[in-house]
Amino acid sequence: MSDALPPAPSPEGEAHNPSLSRRGLLAAGVVGATAAYGLSAGGAAARSLSPALRRALAAGTVSFGSNASDPVPKKAYENVFKAFTKKTGISVNVNTVDHNTFQEQINSYLQGRPQDVFTWFAGYRMQFFAQKGLLSPIDDVWTTLKPQFASAFQNASKGADGKYYFVPIYAYPWAVHYRKSVFKQNGYTIPKTWAQFIALCKKMKADGLTPIAFTDKDGWPAMGTFDIINMRINGYDFHVRLMAGKARWDGPQVRKVFNTWRQILPYTSSGALGLTWQEGAQQLLNKEAGMYMLGTFVGQQFTGADAKDLDFFAYPAINPKWGQDSIDAPIDGFCMARKGSNSKEAKELLRFLGSAAAENIYLASDPNNVGANKNANKSRYTATQKKSALLIAKSKHIAQYLDRDTRPDFASTVMIPALQQFLNNPNDVNGLVKSIQKQKVAIFGS
Amino acid sequence: MATDIAPSAEVAGAHRTGRAVRLSARDKLALALMVGVPLVVVGGLIWFPTFASIFLSFTNWDGIGGITTAQWIGTENYNQVATIYPPFWPAVKHNLIWLAFLTLVATPFGLFLAYQLDKELRGSRFYQSVFFLPVVLSFAIIGFIVQLMYSPTQGLVNGLLGTNTDWLGDPSINLWAVLVLVGWRHAGYIMILYLAGLKAIDPSLREAARVDGAGEWHAFRTVIFPALRPINIVIVVVTVIEALRAFDIVYIVNKGRNGLELLSILVTNNIIGEASRIGYGSAIAVILIVVSIVPIIVFVWNSFQESEQA
Numbered sequence: 001m002s003d004a005l006p007p008a009p010s011p012e013g014e015a016h017n018p019s020l021s022r023r024g025l026l027a028a029g030v031v032g033a034t035a036a037y038g039l040s041a042g043g044a045a046a047r048s049l050s051p052a053l054r055r056a057l058a059a060g061t062v063s064f065g066s067n068a069s070d071p072v073p074k075k076a077y078e079n080v081f082k083a084f085t086k087k088t089g090i091s092v093n094v095n096t097v098d099h100n101t102f103q104e105q106i107n108s109y110l111q112g113r114p115q116d117v118f119t120w121f122a123g124y125r126m127q128f129f130a131q132k133g134l135l136s137p138i139d140d141v142w143t144t145l146k147p148q149f150a151s152a153f154q155n156a157s158k159g160a161d162g163k164y165y166f167v168p169i170y171a172y173p174w175a176v177h178y179r180k181s182v183f184k185q186n187g188y189t190i191p192k193t194w195a196q197f198i199a200l201c202k203k204m205k206a207d208g209l210t211p212i213a214f215t216d217k218d219g220w221p222a223m224g225t226f227d228i229i230n231m232r233i234n235g236y237d238f239h240v241r242l243m244a245g246k247a248r249w250d251g252p253q254v255r256k257v258f259n260t261w262r263q264i265l266p267y268t269s270s271g272a273l274g275l276t277w278q279e280g281a282q283q284l285l286n287k288e289a290g291m292y293m294l295g296t297f298v299g300q301q302f303t304g305a306d307a308k309d310l311d312f313f314a315y316p317a318i319n320p321k322w323g324q325d326s327i328d329a330p331i332d333g334f335c336m337a338r339k340g341s342n343s344k345e346a347k348e349l350l351r352f353l354g355s356a357a358a359e360n361i362y363l364a365s366d367p368n369n370v371g372a373n374k375n376a377n378k379s380r381y382t383a384t385q386k387k388s389a390l391l392i393a394k395s396k397h398i399a400q401y402l403d404r405d406t407r408p409d410f411a412s413t414v415m416i417p418a419l420q421q422f423l424n425n426p427n428d429v430n431g432l433v434k435s436i437q438k439q440k441v442a443i444f445g446s
Numbered sequence: 447m448a449t450d451i452a453p454s455a456e457v458a459g460a461h462r463t464g465r466a467v468r469l470s471a472r473d474k475l476a477l478a479l480m481v482g483v484p485l486v487v488v489g490g491l492i493w494f495p496t497f498a499s500i501f502l503s504f505t506n507w508d509g510i511g512g513i514t515t516a517q518w519i520g521t522e523n524y525n526q527v528a529t530i531y532p533p534f535w536p537a538v539k540h541n542l543i544w545l546a547f548l549t550l551v552a553t554p555f556g557l558f559l560a561y562q563l564d565k566e567l568r569g570s571r572f573y574q575s576v577f578f579l580p581v582v583l584s585f586a587i588i589g590f591i592v593q594l595m596y597s598p599t600q601g602l603v604n605g606l607l608g609t610n611t612d613w614l615g616d617p618s619i620n621l622w623a624v625l626v627l628v629g630w631r632h633a634g635y636i637m638i639l640y641l642a643g644l645k646a647i648d649p650s651l652r653e654a655a656r657v658d659g660a661g662e663w664h665a666f667r668t669v670i671f672p673a674l675r676p677i678n679i680v681i682v683v684v685t686v687i688e689a690l691r692a693f694d695i696v697y698i699v700n701k702g703r704n705g706l707e708l709l710s711i712l713v714t715n716n717i718i719g720e721a722s723r724i725g726y727g728s729a730i731a732v733i734l735i736v737v738s739i740v741p742i743i744v745f746v747w748n749s750f751q752e753s754e755q756a
Binding site: 030103104106107108111125133134217219271273409412413416417418420435438439442443 | 612
């Protein structure tokens with residue numbers, strides 16, 4: 001490689017070389033890149049018009065951000081929007097994102113250019129973003145909706161400041177699922193207390209079944225068991241305070257939860273940390289396992305005659321003081337993004353989505369959930385849906401599930417590894433709760 | 447153009463006599479663009495985020511509401527990461543095991559394959575393709591393959607061995623199960639790099655070694671390996687980088703939990719996603735930067751020192 005610089009161009013050299021010289025190519029490239037950047041910047045500039053101007057331009061449409069990427073819920077939403085457009089003439093632009101990805105990107109989504117309305121969850125997970133000023137309060141939408149929802153659903157839709165930020169569409173309870181044929185064949189009865197539950201597990205084990213299917217490769221399913229045992233032993237109020245960071249994790253109450261949980265671990269699926277929830281459902285389906293504590297979405301894995309054979313019961317009582325008064329029943333619904341257009345079309349869409357009519361259309365295509373609206377048409381419910389609705393209705397307290405009731409950073413960076421650590425090493429409860437408490441103080445600040 | 451080349455050749459032939467070559471305005475512009483544009487890109491996309499990460503690691507920013515909401519908290523993040531964050535030390539351990547495995551097992555195996563294939567035995571073309579094929583696969587695909595192969599009930603490995611081991615769910619063995627396939631891919635990559643280097647070795651060197659009666663291993667150790675010095679530097683850097691940026695395969699297998707924690711996973715868990723602990727994740731990222739830079743600096747310094755002495 002010589003040290004020489006490239007030879008300076010001579011005028012006659014350029015003139016004698018009509019085809020594209022190196023310099024010409026470079027110049028053309030720079031011009032082209034600048035033009036492309038200019039166009040895209042111009043496009044971006046057009047998209048970053050003031051909300052008022054955007055509203056004027058978009059009158060008659062509303063945009064909808066959806067995490068319903070699975071085919072069943074996606075189709076159900078399509079039907080709902082068709083009905084909305086037919087009724088009001090406003091068209092809906094749906095942007096569907098993969099379910100998990102949507103949640104993971106929510107921070108940058110809400111601060112960037114979100115759609116007007118988007119699917120979200122009730123609970124602290126919604127209040128957190130309301131507090132940060134990323135959701136628009138929708139008290140005016142709720143003036144017509146209020147009489148149509150039970151107080152539990154109303155409270156779940158409010159932010160910490162008491163304003164409404166959320167419109168619910170459906171909920172699904174977590175319960176212990178089983179196959180009626182297996183129970184009938186072996187003469188099992190539904191356990192109502194913890195002692196009966198353990199006795200049933202022993203019986204199932206003797207009969208060659210895995211008594212309780214259990215999977216935690218995804219990290220979140222174990223939270224369901226923690227939640228319910230905590231509410232059974234310590235009551236709903238303690239559970240709420242624990243989730244809000246107002247109670248200690250290394251106190252006697254939480255220790256009791258883990259020690260009680262340890263009693264049923266010998267009866268759960270082996271290799272749980274390598275199994276996904278779908279594989280757990282398969283164990284129940286194939287009659288390898290007797291029971292499975294999961295949300296009613298487990299029904300998605302059961303078809304035909306198997307679906308009719310699937311049933312569930314509420315988790316057994318542990319502390320007679322609380323009985324079976326609480327359940328986890330996560331509520332899904334919609335919020336309005338503050339950085340969206342906040343147009344009256346968006347509010348109309350929210351009003352429609354909260355109505356019984358929208359719920360009926362949705363549930364007709366996705367029958368694994370229960371409508372939140374009091375006036376939802378229950379006559380079309382399957383037996384499972386009716387039972388779910390009854391379970392939710394007669395529960396005094398409804399929790400939203402650990403990863404929706406507490407701070408998202410606490411749930412994902414602390415609780416998921418902590419619960420997996422418990423499953424790997426159930427005897428070291430002392431070390432576990434101390435570690436969780438330290439991390440909780442670091443995250444919550446106290 | 448011939449008239450142009452002569453004067454510049456003259457300049458090149460004569461060692462820098464201090465007579466600077468005049469650049470025209472267009473030359474200056476071309477140079478400015480050719481150097482400036484990549485500089486801006488590298489500066490903006492690599493160096494700026496690096497320094498921003500280092501700065502953010504001393505704050506508790508949660509990514510919402512603009513950088514002005516960040517509060518300076520000094521070394522608090524590092525303190526928490528080192529003392530109360532359970533996945534951190536296992537992640538460091540796993541990164542070091544990954545590095546050791548690649549350095550001591552996968553890379554030497556790649557070198558061995560390259561040496562054998564360099565002998566141009568029968569079918570060496572075929573073997574080259576076979577060994578290089580996994581390099582073509584992205585780690586995400588290899589992650590899927592890992593899940594299929596190691597499935598407890600339906601996997602190939604348990605089927606062949608007749609066992610029931612939970613390869614991926616058992617935290618004491620899943621790292622090794624994954625490393626086997628990582629080594630499979632890495633060896634192919636190293637093999638191709640070394641093969642190129644081996645082909646560039648002067649055949650007279652090998653002749654001389656053979657004539658002197660050196661055994662194969664002796665000849666390799668004393669003649670061929672030192673001659674591969676420039677390639678060795680590249681290989682070491684590549685191995686260290688691959689070990690420390692490992693991410694996709696464990697993320698696909700189980701999102702990097704339960705025995706498969708890595709520093710890169712911890713960074714993404716805290717920064718990307720709902721958790722959004724930007725300051726905390728930046729602290730882990732800075733630790734990863736330091737861990738990455740140290741071995742490279744040490745090795746490159748040694749190499750340049752040796753080449754200066756040589």
